[in-house]
Amino acid sequence: MSWTEIVIEVALSDAETLSDALMDAGALSVSVEDADLGTAAEQPLFGEPGMEPKEAAWQRSRVVVLAEVDADHAAIVSNAAKACGVAVPPYSLRPVAAQDWVRLTQSQFEPIHIGKNIWVVPSWHDAPDANGLILELDPGLAFGTGSHPTTRLCMEWLEIHVPLQKPKSLLDYGCGSGILAMVAKKLGGDSSVVGVDIDPHAIDAARYNSERNHCDVAYYLPEDFGANSALQVFDIVVANILSGPLKLMAPMLCSRIAAGGSLTLSGVLAEQAEDVIAAYAQWLPLSVWAEQDGWVALSGTLK
Ligand SMILES: C[S@@+](CC[C@H](N)C(=O)[O-])C[C@H]1O[C@@H](n2cnc3c(N)ncnc32)[C@H](O)[C@@H]1O
Incomplete structure (x- = not known):
């Protein structure tokens, strides 16, 4: 399964209404980010202690829409713009490479070696040392996977x-x-x-x-x-x-x-x-x- 991202740059004031309308128009998900993120124009969000907080987090927004690869991307944008009563904004498309998301997530959790002989091993891994004290444990809702110093x-x-x-x-x-x-x-x-x-x-x-x-x-x-x-x-x-x-x-x-x-x-x-x-x-x-x-x-x- 692969997807397409529709990237739209809009004025900060339009970002929220447009995001809601894009969801109604068929987007799978919508995220709003600083259009200047990672560039020289990016503004720090927090000033020095004692400075007045800025009214807005950033100046221009980039709305990133995730859509099915075979969706009508032009229609999603134009229907959303129409619903908001604004002109259709310029946008670009970028492909999202197909990923094995489960494998990608799991690869972030490796077996953890604790003390002399204890291993905390996610269920999708083999125990690195069959003679160790092995605890099979997946990251979940409760604190305690062995990664925190207090647990260790x-x-x-x-x-x-x-x-x-x-x-x-x-x-x-x-x-x-x-x-x-x-x-x-x-x-x-x-x-x-x-x-x-x-x-x-x-x-x-x-x-x-x-x-x-x-x-x-x-x-x-x-x-x-x-x-x-x-x-x-x-x-x-x-x-x-x-x-x-x-x-x-x-x-x-x-x-x-x-x-x-x-x-x-x-x-x-x-x-x-x-x-x-x-x-x-x-x-x-x-x-x-x-x-x-x-x-x-x-x-x-x-x-
Ligand atoms: C830091 S976690 C420790 C988990 C595990 N024992 C470990 O070492 O990784 C603290 C746990 O204490 C529980 N907890 C916090 N206050 C508590 C209380 N008053 N009575 C019982 N448990 C409490 C929390 O819900 C949490 O699961």
Whole structure:
């Protein structure tokens, strides 16, 4: 399947009405861009701090219309112009090369190597190292594909500490795609792993991902977690959220750590570490375990 782009240069004031009319006249999609984009005449959108914002983003617009290759392109433009009560604007046509869009999108997601031996592998790839700890995971609605430094920090911590601590139970609070819970389950053998997230889409994604990776993990929304395991404590608690919620959650998260158990937090910027450490100080001494790209993982053991 291939398409044609109709490129029309119009005055800024006409761009929006013409775009609507072009959709009514048979366009598949319409986008409006700065006609001076990439040229010496392009104006920066934002001025220096303190300057008045410009009234308009740019001076002249280019309307780019995607149409079927065998559509009547002249009719699309003239019908739209007629509907707007303006003269038919000059336009040019350019072919859009046929692409395998699925393949193109998929090629942007390569397997990710984390720590010593963990691989996060999209379903359309073979595992690069058959002896590695392989998580099959596609980019989706929930946060956690292994590309973010905070996820990587937590996975690296788990890779080292789960085999050392051999936890009987582990809680992943703010589980997103379930990536940390699944790694913990694969590293921890028969330990009981629970994931909690406030976002129902994340819970669905985590359940789906865990089934595909043969990981027996229980996932809950916070209210169901409270109802189902009100008194349960865990040998390891890990939470990769942001510093604000982590500070508020300190009493709740600490109440979930078993005696002698540990807590690992990420989603915290290096400059926020001191503040987060202070919020947890009455329960356990946290310290910076590692830093990546300005993000830290904090870790500590319950007093
Ligand atoms: C940064 S993502 C981390 C996802 C995954 N654990 C990882 O390490 O990649 C944070 C997750 O915490 C969840 N979250 C945010 N606030 C929360 C809260 N108050 N209770 C539970 N989950 C929360 C978000 O929905 C999101 O999925």
